Amino acid sequence: MTALLEIDDLAIAYGTTRGPMHAVEGFSARLERGRTLGIVGESGSGKSTVALALMGLLPAGARVTAGSVRLEGEELTTMAPEQRRLTRGRRIGMVFQDPFLSLNPGLTVGAQVSEPLTVHRGLDAASAMAEAARLLDSVGIGRAAEVAASYPHQLSGGMRQRAMIATALACDPELLVLDEPTTALDVTIEAQILDLLLGLQKDRGVAMVFISHNLGVIQRVAHEVVVLYAGRVIEQGSADAILSAPQHPYTAGLLGSLPTLDHRGHRLTPIPGGLPDPFQPMQGCNFAPRCRYREEACVAERQVMRPLAPDQLVRCRRAPLEDPAPAAPEPARARWAAADGAGPVVEIREVSKTFSRGGWAAGLFGRASAPGMRALDGVSLRIGPGEIVGLVGESGSGKSTLGRCVIRLVQPDAGEIAVQGRDVLRASGGALRRTLLATQMIFQNPSSSLNPRHTVAQAIGRPVRLSGWKETPVAARVAQLLELVRLPAAYADRYPHQLSGGERQRVGIARALATRPSVLLCDEAVSALDVSVQASIVNLLADLRDELGVAILFISHDLSVVAHLADRVAVLYRGRLVEEGPTEDILRAPNHPYTEALLSAAPLLRTGARIRLRGEIDTGAPIPGCCFTGRCHRRIDERCDTVPPPLRHAATDHGILCHIPVEELAAR
Structure with missing residues (x-):
């Protein structure tokens, strides 16, 4: 049986002044109608790049260097731009992570939902607006006609995401590509959106490519799972097999990072280190520097995908692992004890x-x-x-x-x-x-709360000076604070864009601690x-x-x-x-x-x-x-x-x- 979507050995690179940056290497997957393929991995693993390649929306400087993407046997990577545009609107729909950035603030919601109806189905303006209201109603938005006449800023986050889903469904596509569609939502609204998508899949038979870094969400929606690490598929198979018995140390590490009620009172077990340099592809396993199972052969020999079971493939020479679970959670440290009779802070x-x-x-x-x-x-x-x-x-x-x-x-x-x-x-x-x-605050988005023109030393040093610190030079205090948040002192000279998301948040915490x-x-x-x-x-x-x-x-x-x-x-x-x-x-x-x-x-x-x-x-x-x-x-x-x-x-x-x-x- 021919799959709806077939991806074979897809490779994507970005052209930069340092040379090609290999974002995706050898990505392969199959997806049948009415089923969901979940793609998981950390930020920078290549998930969104795969999604943009499926849609034909790769940015300037990015190109498919190898491989094939076929929709019902029709090659997409070599398709003429005009034909690709028509395919993208009629047969493939996409829902992005942040609907506030994806929706045009200057157009009503109805105008944006109705646009693909006029472009791809040839409806007149009045008919398209009536159909837009029907679509909004079908995705669970009450007072659909009133919402269609509203602007994006007048809607809640959940309603904006529902409007994006209605737009993607306007031409009754065969395939939906969803790139972190619930990350910015409350857990209760997230549950509503996931229920909506599963209901639409059941009613319409639409296939979905669902991208997320959250394995709990993937468990709810996916039939098959592909785990990406630094552009390479390191494990794939049925969702049940991968989420219940992961055989790659990276997949096990992702599962171990999730907070669970069973291990309350213990420390979580994050994966140490960070992603490898994408400008210097590794011959062997690119996860080896972070892996607790690594051997010399892991770094020297090229690792290939191999079957462990009928529904599970893994790129690891050590698999099947004797103990695929992450290291046992560490017990919590000794608690700081308040003085007897201490009142509330x-x-x-x-x-x-x-x-x-x-x-x-x-x-x-x-x-x-x-x-x-x-x-x-x-x-x-x-x-x-x-x-x-x-x-x-x-x-x-x-x-x-x-x-x-x-x-x-x-x-x-x-x-x-x-x-x-x-x-x-x-x-x-x-x-x-x-x-x-x-009393200091640590904000949600460190990229927005840190001045991009200030180094780490300047960001942390300013509150140190304002607090009247005189015990040691400010530079020494900055180094102490960086050590406190587990960052090297050398990071003092870096700018925010040179740090990962977690490192930026640590800098934000260090800045908050500067005033003691x-x-x-x-x-x-x-x-x-x-x-x-x-x-x-x-x-x-x-x-x-x-x-x-x-x-x-x-x-x-x-x-x-x-x-x-x-x-x-x-x-x-x-x-x-x-x-x-x-x-x-x-x-x-x-x-x-x-x-x-x-x-x-x-x-x-x-x-x-x-x-x-x-x-x-x-x-x-x-x-x-x-x-x-x-x-x-x-x-x-x-x-x-x-x-x-x-x-x-x-x-x-x-x-x-x-x-x-x-x-x-x-x-x-």
């Missing part, structure tokens, strides 16, 4: 914040200002010395707003915030300066990183807590990472804390229905039923009853809509905001 009491909608722009155009959006609604939280508190919830729940209130980037409307006993909201002058020096803070606010500090790099940063934050006794507020939408790292978990929804307690209690019995849904949606390798939340957070007018009632899978009756839920206690330090009795929640 951070105390947040009944903090509320409402952002106005419309504002001056509404008045300028003669429109009444919309009701305010209540981002925080009476939040209270305490963080002790040497404690990590995980603050979780979807986008729009108020997590980042709370973090910014602590450092006065946002001024609350009501409530109190104290850091080391000092009032943050009413402090001024020198008192405010000392308080803010003691007692509190670190980590706002999605690992969500943009590969799983292996994420594991190393999670370990680093745990080490800093243990070595320095710094208190950490770890803000994330991913409960699996928080569960591994945090001592306590606080769950925020529409500005209210709906559950708070020790991490072990939250994991053992996530009592609040929202916590239960978040944990169910976490990208962990596992089987079993999952809870799917409907829709997204509604940031409209406040609800008189429970803030979660509109999406709750355990809603009782009208009481949930009209009566504020009581604060119930499963234990002295475990509170749940819910109408359902604690005993009944635990039983469910």
Whole structure:
């Protein structure tokens, strides 16, 4: 039987001033209708380059140097540009990682969804817009006609990604190429998008090439998996075989980097080292410098793909491995002990914040200002010395707003915030300066938060000087901070673009530590990183807590990472804390229905039923009853809509905001 897509020995190189950079070598795969091929690997492994080659969208300077790509037997690599364009629109659709960058901000969503209908199917404008609304409805967008008339910035992240999927499906393609389509989404919205794609595949029989660095996501969608490392396929076969019994050390290392609930209290096991130089192809195994199984022959001899089972191929001379699992997780280090009777480092009491909608722009155009959006609604939280508190919830729940209130980037409307006993909201002058020096933030994207024109030494040295450091020369202090975050002192002379994503994030952490803070606010500090790099940063934050006794507020939408790292978990929804307690209690019995849904949606390798939340957070007018009632899978009756839920206690330090009795929640 002829496969829909056949890729044989594909090789791709980028022309540079240093010579050819070999991005992909010898990539081969087959994909049949109605099935999904998952491609996994770290950033820089060549995943997106393969996707762009399939679409005929390789950038200038990149070219296919060898191999073949056939769609139902028709060669794509040598196809004429006009024919390739028609094939790309009619038979192959693509969904990119960031819909905010992929959608044109100057065109309505309907205009963008309808464009392929007019270009490839010849529909007139009115018919195309009507079909666009139908497509938007088919991918789960309510009020489709209203959304079609909206602009991308007026939609949530999940709705923008659904609009991208509708555009890709407009001409009923045979093949969908999806490049990290859920990476930028909350875990609950990610689950909705994956369900949508699986439903579309079942209904339409479309084949999918799904690219991701997250093996938990790949497990949910893929039938076959290809593992890429530095441009080479190092393992491929059925998803069940590869994810349950990986035979290449790199695949096993990726699995070992995932946080699991079984190893809470242990350090994660990231893969040491980094990708090899793409300008200097290696004759032998290109993973050998990072491999704990390597032998001299691994470096000297060329490794070839060979079958280990009918549904599994591996490029490793040592396979099958006696112990393919990664090294056993290390136990956690000795915890930093707070002094007896030490009070909280951070105390947040009944903090509320409402952002106005419309504002001056509404008045300028003669429109009444919309009701305010209540981002925080009476939040209270305490963080002790040497404690990590995980603050979780979807986008729009108020997590980042709370973090910014602590450092006065946002001024609350009501409530109190104290850091080391000092009032943050009413402090001024020198008192405010000392308080803010003691409270530092680590942002999500280090590429955006580091000045590209400043070296590492300049980025870290500036807060050192501003904090009045006089104990040693600034250069020596920079070297100390780099050592603290496990970076060589030689990195001081590098610029951000010369660092990997994980190295940039370590520099961001070193910069935050430059003022010797007692509190670190980590706002999605690992969500943009590969799983292996994420594991190393999670370990680093745990080490800093243990070595320095710094208190950490770890803000994330991913409960699996928080569960591994945090001592306590606080769950925020529409500005209210709906559950708070020790991490072990939250994991053992996530009592609040929202916590239960978040944990169910976490990208962990596992089987079993999952809870799917409907829709997204509604940031409209406040609800008189429970803030979660509109999406709750355990809603009782009208009481949930009209009566504020009581604060119930499963234990002295475990509170749940819910109408359902604690005993009944635990039983469910």
